[in-house]
Amino acid sequence: MSLAVVTVVSGRHEHLREQIRGLARSTRPPDHHVVIAMGDPRISDIVADTDTGTGTGTGTGTATVRYIDTVDGRLPLAHARNLGAQTALDQGATILVFLDVDCIPGPHMLSIYELACEDSSNSTALLCGPVTYLPPHPGRWSEEELIAHTNPHGARPSPAVGAVESGTNYDLFWSLSFAVTARTWAQLGGFFEGYTGYGGEDTDLGATARASGIGLRWVGGAHAYHQHHAVSSPPxxxxxxxxxxxxxxxxxxxxxxxxxxxxxxxxxxxxxxxxxxxxxxxxxxx
Incomplete structure (x- = not known):
């Protein structure tokens, strides 16, 4: 199977660098990494000059950057993710892993997502791994530090490594880290592009999945690590x-x-x- 990681980004350059380094450390590097830049002309340079320690810039040699404009100053997140998916599919991807720019993949995240996709019982489902929210950190995160900080967010199930559990609460779907097969993506029809700016498009995709008879799976061990940044609650x-x-x-x-x-x-x-x-x-x- 051919696996692609899709990332949408505007700003957050150091977060993107950390994600690229994480992909380079992965036990199963992606076959494609598609980065959609929203109103940010610097992204190609960020991708090209990120030091991963592998001598290949991105760590995989397959990063593709596409540019789109903002919409009246708002980020077109749904459109960006759909464009990233289509770009990956055009490159031959059969598995799509969506990973927000804030997130660093755990070393086994992609291999565990791939195994889950290869299981026929999960082939038509949204596959969601646990997410750890990291504290502030100066400089780069090492693999050892990430593992030591593993503490999945308690709002969602986090099965044991190797376990996959079926879910029924689609409102717990978060788009910051999930995987689908190309077949499931076609059945979903992608994110609804009427949403622009912050909020709603991922909850809508979960509702679409439920209405379409697409399953929800919690994938143990497919850890993503959300890098710290200032937030307000409520936003x-x-x-x-x-x-x-x-x-x-x-x-x-x-x-x-x-x-x-x-x-x-x-x-x-x-x-x-x-x-x-x-x-x-x-x-x-x-």
Whole structure:
């Protein structure tokens, strides 16, 4: 099987470098690494000059960079991931691994995803590995440090290494690290590109999978390590994106996503619910 890693990026250059180094250390290096740069013209240079210690720049010699523009200043994450997938498929990939630029792959992540994809019982499913959120760290992460910090986020299942468990709560699907076969990707039809900016597109893909009869699998040992960066909770800097994307999700699926964030925005007076249940931004007309 031919395995591709798809990464979308805007900024986060040092995170991208760490991801590239992680791919170079992988026990199963990717056959293709597709990087989609959103409004960031420096990405080719970042990929080319990243020192992996292997003498090949990217560690695999297969990094492909494609460029797209932002949309009114917003990141077109859904479109970028779809373009990355299509680019990888055009290169002959039969397994797609989506890995956010913030994430460093564990040394066995790709090999474990590949084994899960080769199992016929998982061939039509979203395959999701555990994610560890790392503390701040000066400089590069070594493989030994990553392993020592392994502590998967407790909101999602984390089976033992080698185990794969079926899931039913598709709202726990996160797009920051997952794998699919080319066949499953075709059945999904990709991310819905009506979403731009922050929030909603991954929850929508999970809803699409459930509606399409595509399974959800938790893959033990396919560890990804999310690099630290400043965040706010709730992400008030993205409130306009979240409200817009939540409305789109509600139109498509007749329920509200990101309920925790919306509730906190409402508590802070940033959004309000109308009598009909619609979410409106503060200052918008009724």
């Amino acid at each position: 008030v800097e993205h409130v306009d994106d979240i409200v817009r994307n939540a409305r789109l999700f509600h139109t498509r699926w007749s329920r509200w996503p990101m309920e925790g964030w919306l509730a906190e925005f409402e508590r802070r007076g940033l959004v309000a619910r109308t009598a009909s249940g619609r979410i409106r931004r503060l200052g918008e007309p009724l």
